[in-house]
Amino acid sequence: xxxxxxxxxxxxxxxxxxxxxxxxxxxxxxxxxxxxxxxxxxxxxxxxxxxxxxxxxxxxxxxxxxxxxxxxxxxxxxxxxxxxxxxxxxxxxxxxxxxxxxxxxxxxxxxxxxxxxxxxxxxxxxxxxxxxxxxxxxxxxxxxxxxxxxxxxxxxxxxxxxxxxxxxxxxxxxxxxxxxxxxxxxxxxxxxxxxxxxxxxxxxxxxxxxxxxxxxxxxxxxxxxxxxxxxxxxxxxx
Numbered sequence: 001x002x003x004x005x006x007x008x009x010x011x012x013x014x015x016x017x018x019x020x021x022x023x024x025x026x027x028x029x030x031x032x033x034x035x036x037x038x039x040x041x042x043x044x045x046x047x048x049x050x051x052x053x054x055x056x057x058x059x060x061x062x063x064x065x066x067x068x069x070x071x072x073x074x075x076x077x078x079x080x081x082x083x084x085x086x087x088x089x090x091x092x093x094x095x096x097x098x099x100x101x102x103x104x105x106x107x108x109x110x111x112x113x114x115x116x117x118x119x120x121x122x123x124x125x126x127x128x129x130x131x132x133x134x135x136x137x138x139x140x141x142x143x144x145x146x147x148x149x150x151x152x153x154x155x156x157x158x159x160x161x162x163x164x165x166x167x168x169x170x171x172x173x174x175x176x177x178x179x180x181x182x183x184x185x186x187x188x189x190x191x192x193x194x195x196x197x198x199x200x201x202x203x204x205x206x207x208x209x210x211x212x213x214x215x216x217x218x219x220x221x222x223x224x225x226x227x228x229x230x231x232x233x234x235x236x237x238x
Contacts, residue, residue: 155236164227168218178209179236192230210234
């Protein structure tokens with residue numbers, strides 16, 4: 001069985017109009033053709049074109065409601081409308097996740113040198129370092145001028161004789177020969193008997209005399225005996 005493919009309502013209307021025009025106008029078609037005698041299958045494809053239709057020949061009133069509904073359901077695309085006004089700004093969205101750290105950038109150029117800072121406070125003294133090595137011996141100095149010392153500047157003084165050392169067993173005694181005022185004892189000595197033991201013979205701490213300390217060992221075998229004589233002398237320089 002042959003399948004019937006319905007044509008578009010618009011094409012049917014245009015085909016009918018073309019037939020009417022080709023047969024001598026709308027009045028002739030109305031008096032000659034029976035109502036509904038011309039159908040879509042009687043029209044060749046493309047038989048009705050715009051040039052074969054008179055101005056105002058097809059109006060909405062001449063179309064049935066089904067055809068008008070079909071035309072209204074699928075209209076042609078109109079021209080784009082003007083852009084509407086910008087709407088209000090929407091609320092801020094939630095904070096996105098932190099992105100991955102990017103690669104390190106290149107090292108920048110060195111900055112300008114800053115101003116000199118204030119001098120800091122003096123720090124505490126550090127520990128004393130080790131002693132350094134002994135330096136080389138210096139050159140010998142020039143010989144000094146010859147002094148004026150002579151034998152006339154020497155004076156020998158003695159203690160008044162006789163000086164007695166204590167008796168045996170009584171302990172030591174010290175005698176001093178004193179130089180003249182302003183002189184210095186540079187040496188000294190003594191004269192004593194056989195059993196006198198000298199403990200020390202030295203310059204007095206003041207420097208102007210000579211001291212000798214004695215002890216009597218005794219002339220007897222048992223360590224006893226009489227006091228013995230001794231005399232102290234000092235050699236003084238002015």
